[in-house]
Amino acid sequence: MRKMGAAYRWPSAATTILFIAASCAQLPSTSSVVIPPIPAGAARIWVYRNDAPYETNETPYMRLNGQIAGILQPSGALYRDVPPGHYAVTVDSYGAPFPHQFVEFDLGAGQEAFVKALSMRDKVGGPEALRTYFFTQLVPADIARPAIAGTPFYGGS
Numbered sequence: 001m002r003k004m005g006a007a008y009r010w011p012s013a014a015t016t017i018l019f020i021a022a023s024c025a026q027l028p029s030t031s032s033v034v035i036p037p038i039p040a041g042a043a044r045i046w047v048y049r050n051d052a053p054y055e056t057n058e059t060p061y062m063r064l065n066g067q068i069a070g071i072l073q074p075s076g077a078l079y080r081d082v083p084p085g086h087y088a089v090t091v092d093s094y095g096a097p098f099p100h101q102f103v104e105f106d107l108g109a110g111q112e113a114f115v116k117a118l119s120m121r122d123k124v125g126g127p128e129a130l131r132t133y134f135f136t137q138l139v140p141a142d143i144a145r146p147a148i149a150g151t152p153f154y155g156g157s
Contacts, residue, residue, distance in 0.1 A: 030077045031149035035156065043084050043107035046114045047136075048077035048148045056119050056132045060092040070154070072117050072134075077148040079156040084108050089115045091134035094122075103138045114144030 038044045047062050051074045062070045062078075065088055070078050072091060090102040107113055118135045139147070 027076075027152035027154065029150050030153040033153045035079075038110055038112065039081055041084075041109050042081045043109060044079050044081050044112045045087060045089065045107070046077060046079045046112065046144065046148065047072065047089060047117060048114070048144070048151060049073070049075055049117045049119075050147050050151065051075045051119070056121060056130075058119075058132055060134055062117070063090045063092070064088070066090070073152065073154050075151050076154045077151045078154040081157050082107070084111075087113070089136045091117050091136060093134040094131040101133070101135050103136045105138060112141060114139045114141055114148075116144070116147070 045064065047070065049072055055074065057074050059071050059073055061068045062072045064080060064082065065086075069080050072078075084107055086104065086106050088102060088104045093101070103115060105113055116137045116139045118137060120133045120135070121130045122133065124131050
């Protein structure tokens with residue numbers, strides 16, 4: 001059996017410190033990021049969460065027309081540039097969906113839509129067992145832009 005010396009411990013300690021520092025680094029706020037204009041012939045869909053401190057920290061998939069388009073982070077924002085067309089914005093949720101749980105809308109070239117993801121927690125069984133339902137809501141741009149300005153920016157496409 002080989003004895004591990006200080007030379008072997010140092011890379012491990014340095015790696016651990018780097019991982020800790022990386023996990024503590026905060027993403028820039030949406031307002032501090034330079035957002036490029038919508039590409040010619042495309043449309044843009046913003047999806048965001050403005051969670052209260054006691055809301056779920058789950059990170060569900062966000063889907064555009066059934067296809068995974070991102071992962072929703074608590075109190076975060078992201079956008080996707082898409083071709084003009086009809087879109088359903090859904091968020092993976094526990095159990096069977098409620099009627100009208102997710103928004104659908106049409107976008108033309110150069111248009112933007114802002115979708116807020118909301119959550120509701122429900123007790124299942126014992127007092128500690130909870131499940132989360134997600135909902136989406138179309139929000140006017142003049143309300144959505146200030147709401148996402150201070151949230152961490154999780155990217156665009």
